[in-house]
Amino acid sequence: MTRKVVRRPARYALRPVGVIKSTLKSRRNAPRQGSEGAPDAWLEVRPSASAGLHRLQPGDEIIVITWFHHARRDVLQVRPRSDPRNPITGVFATRSPDRPNPLGLHPVVVRAIDGNRLHIGPIEAIDGTPVVDIKPVLR
Amino acid sequence: MTRKVVRRPARYALRPVGVIKSTLKSRRNAPRQGSEGAPDAWLEVRPSASAGLHRLQPGDEIIVITWFHHARRDVLQVRPRSDPRNPITGVFATRSPDRPNPLGLHPVVVRAIDGNRLHIGPIEAIDGTPVVDIKPVLR
Numbered sequence: 196m197t198r199k200v201v202r203r204p205a206r207y208a209l210r211p212v213g214v215i216k217s218t219l220k221s222r223r224n225a226p227r228q229g230s231e232g233a234p235d236a237w238l239e240v241r242p243s244a245s246a247g248l249h250r251l252q253p254g255d256e257i258i259v260i261t262w263f264h265h266a267r268r269d270v271l272q273v274r275p276r277s278d279p280r281n282p283i284t285g286v287f288a289t290r291s292p293d294r295p296n297p298l299g300l301h302p303v304v305v306r307a308i309d310g311n312r313l314h315i316g317p318i319e320a321i322d323g324t325p326v327v328d329i330k331p332v333l334r
Numbered sequence: 335m336t337r338k339v340v341r342r343p344a345r346y347a348l349r350p351v352g353v354i355k356s357t358l359k360s361r362r363n364a365p366r367q368g369s370e371g372a373p374d375a376w377l378e379v380r381p382s383a384s385a386g387l388h389r390l391q392p393g394d395e396i397i398v399i400t401w402f403h404h405a406r407r408d409v410l411q412v413r414p415r416s417d418p419r420n421p422i423t424g425v426f427a428t429r430s431p432d433r434p435n436p437l438g439l440h441p442v443v444v445r446a447i448d449g450n451r452l453h454i455g456p457i458e459a460i461d462g463t464p465v466v467d468i469k470p471v472l473r
Contacts, residue, residue: 249427
């Protein structure tokens with residue numbers, strides 16, 4: 196007799212390594228991309244992860260990966276930029292924050308570093324947005 | 335009397351939306367970046383997420399976000415490229431797969447689309463690597 200093995204989908208636990216402190220307080224007022232007039236903001240890295248910042252320097256270009264904690268995870272298709280003139284499009288062909296795993300990619304410049312706090316920008320993420328990773332831009 | 339509120343760190347559950355099917359079978363033999371001689375591969379999107387592919391087309395440049403399931407999450411500093419001549423560096427200043435949330439960013443071109451399977455490349459992710467998000471490259 197053979198047994199059918201039912202494999203459950205894997206899940207991985209993301210643990211934020213920091214948080215965005217911004218003057219942008221609500222998603223409604225936030226620009227859609229950093230290049231669209233977004234402000235600079237602070238990225239506060241948790242003390243438990245701050246050793247990971249070693250050798251980052253002002254002027255570095257980095258990619259901040261956030262978790263859009265207000266996003267809808269059950270959305271697979273949208274009209275880009277919420278514009279009714281745009282055709283229905285799969286979320287993987289858009290930058291909509293609504294998507295199964297609402298990760299945000301934010302290319303920014305490091306303006307200054309103060310201990311475990313990075314001054315970065317421009318960035319459209321709102322105040323309180325969890326940060327899950329930081330990577331250098333490769334050239 | 336005041337009560338001290340202890341806030342537990344939030345966690346978020348990442349649920350893979352697909353998987354990489356590649357001829358690269360082990361991390362040891364994989365190039366460090368897609369541009370370093372990596373092959374093309376297939377990205378198989380789960381049927382439950384495939385509606386998110388609508389309007390993606392061959393020739394599109396996308397960023398595939400993976401979860402490096404073999405990475406070490408307790409590493410905060412490394413010698414880049416595992417080269418002993420490189421100085422100890424915080425993981426947030428490197429592209430090391432070892433990091434608190436081992437997310438990988440892979441800019442690739444969509445070569446072809448076959449239902450819920452994307453032929454993409456070049457990509458250094460090994461066979462079986464979970465895919466957690468797909469985004470278009472913004473220009």
